[in-house]
Amino acid sequence: MTRLLIVDDDVELTQMLGEYLSQEGFEVDAVHDGWSGARACHEGDYALVVLDSMLPRVDGEEVLRRIRQRERQRDAEHVHQRGALPVLMLTARGDDADRITGLELGADDYVAKPCSPRELTARVRSILRRTQPALPQLTPQTVVRAGALVMWPEQGRAEWGGQPLVLTPTEFKLLEVLASEIGQIVSKDQLSRRAMGREISRFDRSIDVHICAIRHKLGSLPDGTPRIRGIRGMGYQLVRNLH
Numbered sequence: 001m002t003r004l005l006i007v008d009d010d011v012e013l014t015q016m017l018g019e020y021l022s023q024e025g026f027e028v029d030a031v032h033d034g035w036s037g038a039r040a041c042h043e044g045d046y047a048l049v050v051l052d053s054m055l056p057r058v059d060g061e062e063v064l065r066r067i068r069q070r071e072r073q074r075d076a077e078h079v080h081q082r083g084a085l086p087v088l089m090l091t092a093r094g095d096d097a098d099r100i101t102g103l104e105l106g107a108d109d110y111v112a113k114p115c116s117p118r119e120l121t122a123r124v125r126s127i128l129r130r131t132q133p134a135l136p137q138l139t140p141q142t143v144v145r146a147g148a149l150v151m152w153p154e155q156g157r158a159e160w161g162g163q164p165l166v167l168t169p170t171e172f173k174l175l176e177v178l179a180s181e182i183g184q185i186v187s188k189d190q191l192s193r194r195a196m197g198r199e200i201s202r203f204d205r206s207i208d209v210h211i212c213a214i215r216h217k218l219g220s221l222p223d224g225t226p227r228i229r230g231i232r233g234m235g236y237q238l239v240r241n242l243h
Helices: 011-023 034-043 060-076 096-105 117-131 169-180 188-196 206-218
Strands: 002-007 026-031 048-052 087-092 109-113 144-146 149-152 157-160 228-231 235-238
Touching: 002 011, 002 034, 011 026, 011 117, 026 034, 034 048, 034 060, 048 060, 048 117, 060 087, 060 096, 087 096, 087 117, 096 109, 096 206, 109 117, 117 169, 117 188, 144 169, 149 169, 169 188, 169 206, 169 235, 188 206, 188 235, 206 228
Parallel strands: 002 026, 002 048, 048 087, 087 109
Antiparallel strands: 144 149, 149 157, 228 235
């Protein structure tokens, strides 16, 4: 079974979500403070973490920061044991600051509390569909090339200029969509459906925050302009000149 970790200090909510996810075929572990959550993420083998933004001892943002920092260190040491760990943040309803900060730190998506177990499960499945590795195939693996960018979708691996490009699972899917449509404008609606597996909601800034993070990792063109252009009212475009 797919193993999940819930990190939330609301014991009653955690039990309810855990029971529902278990009925849906997941194996669920739970811890109730940030320090224990960070340790469990490091020691356990989880397909996804559901992480509350407000936690005792160590808050959710710091837990997420430690997860991504450890992954960057592992990649720098060329230890490719597994891809980036998908993280679904739980945030207070209406608290845009928590949501944006979580996405900037590398969360793949968020759900506002209070949330229903059904909504959470749907969002978990959506993330897992785009992040879990594909089964071995007899045909050659797909390779997406766009200038200095090379991506191997089945492996969740990317290189920029021959060097590993560290991306969160959601960043990888967004860049894959843009790279497959290089030079074309892709609307935020299309990006949300194709990369995040859900319809984009009004005032949802998730795509914008993820794109900002990808831009930073790709760097700018020689003239200082970004390699991913935003076209107001239309969407985003990965420019053709990526060298």
